[in-house]
Amino acid sequence: MIRKTILLAGGGTGGHVFPAIAVAEAMKSLAEVDVVFCGTARGLEDRVVPERGFRLERLHVLPIKGGGAPRALRGALVALGATSQSFALVRSLRLSAVLSVGGYASGPVSLAAALVGTPLALLEPNSVPGLANRLLAPFAKRAYLGWGEAAGGFRARSVRRYGVPLRAGFGPRPYTPRGKLVLLVLGGSQGAAGLNERIPAVVSRVARSLPVHVVHQAGRGRDASVRESYARLNVESATVVAFVDDMASAIADADMVIARAGAITLAEIAAIGRAAVLVPFPHASDDHQAKNAEALARRGAAIRLQEADADVDRLATEIHRLLADDAARVAMADASRHLGRPEAAYDVAADLLALAGVGLRERSEGTKTNGIAAPAMQAPAARMA
Numbered sequence: 226m227i228r229k230t231i232l233l234a235g236g237g238t239g240g241h242v243f244p245a246i247a248v249a250e251a252m253k254s255l256a257e258v259d260v261v262f263c264g265t266a267r268g269l270e271d272r273v274v275p276e277r278g279f280r281l282e283r284l285h286v287l288p289i290k291g292g293g294a295p296r297a298l299r300g301a302l303v304a305l306g307a308t309s310q311s312f313a314l315v316r317s318l319r320l321s322a323v324l325s326v327g328g329y330a331s332g333p334v335s336l337a338a339a340l341v342g343t344p345l346a347l348l349e350p351n352s353v354p355g356l357a358n359r360l361l362a363p364f365a366k367r368a369y370l371g372w373g374e375a376a377g378g379f380r381a382r383s384v385r386r387y388g389v390p391l392r393a394g395f396g397p398r399p400y401t402p403r404g405k406l407v408l409l410v411l412g413g414s415q416g417a418a419g420l421n422e423r424i425p426a427v428v429s430r431v432a433r434s435l436p437v438h439v440v441h442q443a444g445r446g447r448d449a450s451v452r453e454s455y456a457r458l459n460v461e462s463a464t465v466v467a468f469v470d471d472m473a474s475a476i477a478d479a480d481m482v483i484a485r486a487g488a489i490t491l492a493e494i495a496a497i498g499r500a501a502v503l504v505p506f507p508h509a510s511d512d513h514q515a516k517n518a519e520a521l522a523r524r525g526a527a528i529r530l531q532e533a534d535a536d537v538d539r540l541a542t543e544i545h546r547l548l549a550d551d552a553a554r555v556a557m558a559d560a561s562r563h564l565g566r567p568e569a570a571y572d573v574a575a576d577l578l579a580l581a582g583v584g585l586r587e588r589s590e591g592t593k594t595n596g597i598a599a600p601a602m603q604a605p606a607a608r609m610a
Contacts, residue, residue: 235331236270251574322581388566389492405519498562
């Protein structure tokens with residue numbers, strides 16, 4: 226029997242690549258299927274996808290947004306050439322389905338697949354759909370959404386609100402206040418410099434009256450300068466690292482998280498359930514980080530501060546207030562956990578496999594999926610946004 230092939234198209238940044246990998250790994254655990262990625266040599270997928278053992282087909286595609294009319298025109302012309310290449314790729318792979326994960330690399334091959342009759346699905350982790358997924362929406366049979374706020378950009382019958390697909394290990398963990406307070410700072414993402422520069426001074430002020438220990442992820446090449454900032458301010462209870470290896474445990478161990486508002490970061494916080502202060506990166510495309518943060522803040526799961534308002538004084542005030550109020554943190558953690566969807570990768574994978582006509586393996590009762598005991602896996606019921 227010939228195994229069916231599903232293509233995951235797109236990439237560029239971790240916000241596109243890592244949810245795609247989570248879905249790919251979930252599909253491989255659920256069924257006998259071949260999974261192929263299609264991206265570019267310029268994106269994060271060029272390194273990460275082969276490292277995870279998946280085949281990567283590369284297209285030559287250039288960004289369209291962010292450089293004015295000349296860049297848009299050049300990007301559009303290159304995309305036309307990539308679409309021609311994509312038709313050949315789609316036919317050679319004999320695809321059963323394509324999942325567009327966003328990013329400028331997703332458009333040509335996803336469009337080519339849809340035009341030859343291959344079922345097309347879209348994965349949109351942000352509250353505001355990206356350009357590629359907006360353009361592909363009329364062709365899509367499925368739109369897998371991280372947040373219901375994005376539903377207006379897609380046909381209602383295609384929408385499945387399954388959440389943002391996450392790697393294994395993220396699951397709900399009840400929060401109970403303890404004696405010493407732990408503050409987790411996620412400064413290694415897009416726009417990290419702003420948080421890295423301000424948070425040491427913020428912690429210095431908060432630590433004058435509260436027993437707080439900070440774990441600060443500064444990002445590659447930034448940890449030394451951040452460590453020096455804490456030392457200069459005589460903050461002794463600070464652990465500064467380039468990257469946190471076990472993010473699930475770090476979030477679970479924290480009393481509160483300070484972060485930008487990328488889709489994966491918010492999904493990870495909500496999957497576990499912790500209070501958060503969010504400062505969206507103001508230059509994110511279509512201001513999607515602000516919309517992501519608002520989706521949590523509106524439900525009592527986080528405090529959202531605009532970049533212009535998030536100076537040292539305001540941050541210190543908000544963080545001190547929350548760290549001093551056990552009940553407020555518990556309520557915020559509970560609201561966050563209520564929004565979490567730790568099984569998103571498996572829900573998306575099961576529905577995508579069904580769309581492709583691929584049967585699922587039998588899974589025994591109590592099999593663990595994303596770190597949580599789950600019943601026998603089957604294609605999930607559609608949760609409409």
